[in-house]
Amino acid sequence: xxxxxxxxxxxxxxxxxxxxxxxxxxxxxxxxxxxxxxxxxxxxxxxxxxxxxxxxxxxxxxxxxxxxxxxxxxxxxxxxxxxxxxxxxxxxxxxxxxxxxxxxxxxxxxxxxxxxxxxxxxxxxxxxxxxxxxxxxxxxxxxxxxxxxxxxxxxxxxxxxxxxxxxxxxxxxxxxxxxxxxxxxxxxxxxxxxxxxxxxxxxxxxxxxxxxxxxxxxxxxxxxxxxxxxxxxxxxxxxxxxxxxxxxxxxxxxxxxxxxxxxxxxxxxxxxxxxxxxxxxxxxxxxxxxxxxxxxxxxxxxxxxxxxxxxxxxxxxxxxxxxxxxxxxxxxxxxxxxxxxxxxxxxxxxxxxxxxxxxxxxxxxxxxxxxxxxxxxxxxxxxxxxxxxxxxxxxxxxxxxxxxxxxxxxxxxxxxxxxxxxxxxxxxxxxxxxxxxxxxxxxxxxxxxxxxxxxxxxxxxxxxxxxxxxxxxxxxxxxxxxxxxxxxxxxxxxxxxxxxxxxxxxxxxxxxxxxxxxxxxxxxxxxxxxxxxxxxxxxxxxxxxxxxxxxxxxxxxxxxxxxxxxxxxxxxxxxxxxxxxxxxxxxxxxxxxxxxxxxxxxxxxxxxxxxxxxxxxxxxxxxxxxxxxxxxxxxxxxxxxxxxxxxxxxxxxxxxxxxxxxxxxxxxxxxxxxxxxxxxxxxxxxxxxxxxxxxxxxxxxxxxxxxxxxx
Numbered sequence: 001x002x003x004x005x006x007x008x009x010x011x012x013x014x015x016x017x018x019x020x021x022x023x024x025x026x027x028x029x030x031x032x033x034x035x036x037x038x039x040x041x042x043x044x045x046x047x048x049x050x051x052x053x054x055x056x057x058x059x060x061x062x063x064x065x066x067x068x069x070x071x072x073x074x075x076x077x078x079x080x081x082x083x084x085x086x087x088x089x090x091x092x093x094x095x096x097x098x099x100x101x102x103x104x105x106x107x108x109x110x111x112x113x114x115x116x117x118x119x120x121x122x123x124x125x126x127x128x129x130x131x132x133x134x135x136x137x138x139x140x141x142x143x144x145x146x147x148x149x150x151x152x153x154x155x156x157x158x159x160x161x162x163x164x165x166x167x168x169x170x171x172x173x174x175x176x177x178x179x180x181x182x183x184x185x186x187x188x189x190x191x192x193x194x195x196x197x198x199x200x201x202x203x204x205x206x207x208x209x210x211x212x213x214x215x216x217x218x219x220x221x222x223x224x225x226x227x228x229x230x231x232x233x234x235x236x237x238x239x240x241x242x243x244x245x246x247x248x249x250x251x252x253x254x255x256x257x258x259x260x261x262x263x264x265x266x267x268x269x270x271x272x273x274x275x276x277x278x279x280x281x282x283x284x285x286x287x288x289x290x291x292x293x294x295x296x297x298x299x300x301x302x303x304x305x306x307x308x309x310x311x312x313x314x315x316x317x318x319x320x321x322x323x324x325x326x327x328x329x330x331x332x333x334x335x336x337x338x339x340x341x342x343x344x345x346x347x348x349x350x351x352x353x354x355x356x357x358x359x360x361x362x363x364x365x366x367x368x369x370x371x372x373x374x375x376x377x378x379x380x381x382x383x384x385x386x387x388x389x390x391x392x393x394x395x396x397x398x399x400x401x402x403x404x405x406x407x408x409x410x411x412x413x414x415x416x417x418x419x420x421x422x423x424x425x426x427x428x429x430x431x432x433x434x435x436x437x438x439x440x441x442x443x444x445x446x447x448x449x450x451x452x453x454x455x456x457x458x459x460x461x462x463x464x465x466x467x468x469x470x471x472x473x474x475x476x477x478x479x480x481x482x483x484x485x486x487x488x489x490x491x492x493x494x495x496x497x498x499x500x501x502x503x504x505x506x507x508x509x510x511x512x513x514x515x516x517x518x519x520x521x522x523x524x525x526x527x528x529x530x531x532x533x534x535x536x537x538x539x540x541x542x543x544x545x546x547x548x549x550x551x552x553x554x555x556x557x558x559x560x561x562x563x564x565x566x567x568x569x570x571x572x573x574x575x576x577x578x579x580x581x582x583x584x585x586x587x588x589x590x591x592x593x594x595x596x597x598x599x600x601x602x603x604x605x606x607x608x609x610x611x612x613x614x615x616x617x618x619x620x621x622x623x624x625x626x627x628x629x630x631x632x633x634x635x636x637x638x639x640x641x642x643x644x645x646x647x648x649x650x651x652x653x654x655x656x657x658x659x660x661x662x663x664x665x666x667x668x669x670x671x672x673x674x675x676x677x678x679x680x681x682x683x684x685x686x687x688x689x690x691x692x693x694x695x696x697x698x699x700x701x702x703x704x705x706x707x708x709x710x711x
Contacts, residue, residue: 001102004044004136005094007110007119010307011141012037012046015109018146027093035093043097047110051091052122054174055080067655069186073179073609075602079171081126095127106133107153112370113316113532114588117159118166135159139314139371141307142379165588172196172580172601179605183612184567189630189640189651192563193544196577197529199564201537202546203572204506205556206564208498215494221248222488225420225429227260227480231469232420232429234485240430245489252485255427263428264419265476272411274441276320276361277373278402280531281508283315286398288501290449292552293391295500295535301395302374309388310379312399316532317371321364326372330356334407336381337400344404347444351407362406375403401448409440416471420480429482433469497553500538507534510574528577568608576604631679632686635710636661641686648682670708685710 006012016022021039028035036045057064057074059082064074083091097103106129110116124133134153138145173196180194220241223234233240234255242248278286280299287298302315322330331352338348376399385393416433439446498506507528529537538554541547546560556564570576580601586592629643637659639652646666652659663685665677673696675681684691685708694705 001100002042002105002107003097003100003103004042004107004109005120005123006044006046007049007116008307009046009048011109012044014141014307014310015146016044018143019150027096036097043100043103045094045097046090047094047119047123048087048090050119050122051084051087051094052081052126053084054170055082057178067182067186069183069613072183072613073175073602073605074182075175075605079174081122083126091123091126094123098124098127098129098131103131106131107136107150108133108156108159109136111316112137112139112314114162114166114169114530115532117162118170121163121166132156137370139317140377141310142377144378161588161590164594165584168587168594168597169584171598175601175605179609180567180571183609184563187612188566189628189642192566193546194567194571195537195540196580197533197537198540199567199571200510200574200577201503201507201528202541202556202560203564203574204503204510205498205541205547205554206561208495209556209561211495212497217491217494218243219245219489219491221245222490223248223252223255224486224488225255226483226486227420227429228483230431230471230474230480232418232431235428235430236426241490248487252487255422255424255482256485258422258424258427258482260420260422260429260480260482262418262474262476262478262480263421265416265471265474266418267414267416267471269437270413270415272413272440272442274357274361274406274408274410275402277322277375277406278399279317279320279373280315281318281504281534282320283374283395283398284535285501285504286402287395288499288504288552290398291391291394293395293500294538294549295504296539297391298395299532299535301391305388305392305396305399309383309392311376311383311396313373313375313377314371315374317374318531319368319371320373321360321367322362322372322375323365323368324363327358327363329378330358330362330407333376333378333380334403336378337376337403339381340383341397341400341448343448344400344444347404347408347448351404354409357407357409374399376400397449401445404448405441405444408444409438411440411442412437418471418474422482431469431471433471435470435472497555499552500554503538503554504534507537510578527581528574529581568612570604570608629679631683634659634661635686635689641682643679643682648677648679673706675708 004012004015006015016037016039019040019042021037021042021044023038024034024036025038025043026033026035036043038044059080060074060076064071098106106124108117108120108124110120133156135156135158136149137154137159138149176196177194181192184192184194220243222241225232225234234251242251276282280302283302284293284295284298287293287301288295293301299315302312305312306315334348334351338345376396380400383396388396414435414437416435418431418433420429420431422428496502510527528534538547541560542549545557546563547554547556549555564572580597583592583597583600587594587597630640631643631648632641633639634641634650634652637650637652637655637657639650639655639659641648641661641663642651646664648663648665650659650661652661663677663682667677670677675693675696681691681693690707690709692705692707696704696706698704
């Protein structure tokens with residue numbers, strides 16, 4: 001008997017149908033739901049995501065139950081795992097099935113990716129299973145693809161490096177998250193959650209917000225000359241704008257009515273190549289631009305189209321290319337698209353009439369590692385719009401249209417540039433014109449996605465359309481009269497807040513910001529996180545209160561902004577995280593060393609803890625995320641004493657011991673003597689137990705000095 005373990009119930013159900021193992025069974029008859037499928041020599045059961053997780057620090061040693069900065073860094077020699085209490089029953093089902101005497105072999109059928117590999121291996125190891133297992137590696141959930149996958153199961157040793165990469169990722173995140181979260185929480189007096197990828201991503205949001213907040217708009221003026229129906233912008237040398245309105249108005253008066261000669265007129269044929277196929281990140285960007293869907297929403301929709309409806313291939317891919325063995329499938333797939341998507345039929349016929357452009361923009365084995373680009377499956381002919389949700393229909397349509405645009409012709413246009421030199425000889429008006437020669441792929445996209453116009457089509461696109469002019473009939477050296485000049489009053493604009501689409505791009509292309517040229521080159525194509533994890537990172541930032549959504553935009557909260565100010569550069573900057581992602585990939589490729597990687601992580605954590613644990617904090621973070629001054633240590637419990645609007649209070653009230661130590665600024669005893677408790681006095685009182693105040697005045701008018709003691 002062969003036991004197959006999947007990541008989800010839905011996948012187990014599809015595999016059961018494909019291989020003829022559809023009898024539902026229970027491990028315990030008391031269960032209301034079945035636990036596994038059986039038939040044709042197979043048992044099939046499933047996880048529910050991660051059933052096993054790394055132990056908490058207190059499960060290594062009880063002393064770690066209390067957050068103590070002197071106990072850091074916490075570095076286990078061996079990482080312990082435990083069954084997640086919420087999914088313990090599901091784990092027990094798998095363990096019982098693994099231990100059945102009639103089970104001789106296992107098949108790992110979790111998602112064919114790094115996290116899927118880790119989910120299976122953790123369960124396998126936790127159950128102390130020693131039985132041999134093989135790997136199912138497929139990119140489509142169609143019955144044919146499943147059967148083909150089982151006909152060519154992979155040796156598990158082929159994916160040992162993938163598991164090592166996943167294990168290192170998990171343990172590195174534990175080390176950084178546990179140690180740095182405790183370190184900065186204790187140092188600044190409020191819960192500050194640190195993540196290896198999460199924190200640099202938050203830094204992107206914070207840096208953009210700082211640029212927006214500090215931006216000061218600067219007015220400027222441009223002169224638009226009207227030569228009949230022709231519009232052109234004024235230039236003098238390299239300048240094409242004026243900052244002084246009086247100067248602009250004066251120049252407007254001087255030049256109106258002048259005569260000019262077309263001194264330059266050149267036309268060049270230009271092309272815009274067809275877009276690449278979708279990987280997950282590009283699909284998320286496009287869904288956000290057109291429909292406003294979040295990255296997580298798009299991932300969930302795509303996962304449903306893949307698992308439940310079997311209409312698209314594996315969505316969690318980082319490739320935008322197909323492999324050479326897929327060439328014969330492409331004509332069949334686009335014909336099936338035409339059958340279920342009538343509006344596309346003329347374009348499919350045009351594509352098939354011409355030689356299919358299956359060049360390196362489509363077929364490129366060197367750019368496909370685990371999974372190829374997202375395309376429809378051969379089940380697309382079974383597509384029935386009424387059986388899908390509106391969102392599923394919209395995302396599926398994007399994928400179908402992207403396949404057709406990727407196979408269509410290039411967009412071609414003639415771009416003309418002209419210059420009109422006035423008789424002043426120093427003033428030139430320049431204009432650009434464009435004539436579409438062949439729309440190519442753009443016509444396919446415009447026609448088939450007409451109702452899915454981008455929700456984020458901004459002013460820039462509109463201005464570009466307005467700027468296009470047709471220069472038909474205009475000749476070089478032609479004389480033109482400057483009828484009038486429009487004075488355009490403009491302002492420089494602040495950077496725009498991140499949307500989900502632009503943040504995904506920034507995360508994907510984070511390596512472009514690296515200063516180290518060697519690292520930048522080695523990191524080409526890498527970024528913050530992976531296509532499969534970026535949506536989760538954005539959602540985590542929102543969940544912990546560091547970021548928020550406002551309509552289509554993403555903003556850092558006050559707490560997020562404050563947090564980024566407090567953590568060291570090495571944690572918030574992209575270099576370290578980018579380097580780690582590269583090393584994890586190298587471990588998978590076989591060129592990296594897992595133990596060396598983990599030792600570098602441990603060393604980095606040690607150095608960071610040491611550097612940030614050498615002096616008492618001077619600032620703390622309030623619940624609202626604002627910075628508060630730390631005036632000293634609590635004489636009762638040793639925690640930070642923090643200044644608020646009305647008092648100096650012990651931050652230990654947040655801890656288990658619930659310390660209630662407080663010094664009130666309006667202390668009646670002090671105020672009766674004309675004294676207000678300042679931060680400086682409170683600091684002195686906490687450090688020495690007393691404070692001296694000179695030149696007090698008694699009720700009888702006598703001046704005196706006094707020392708106040710704190711009991």
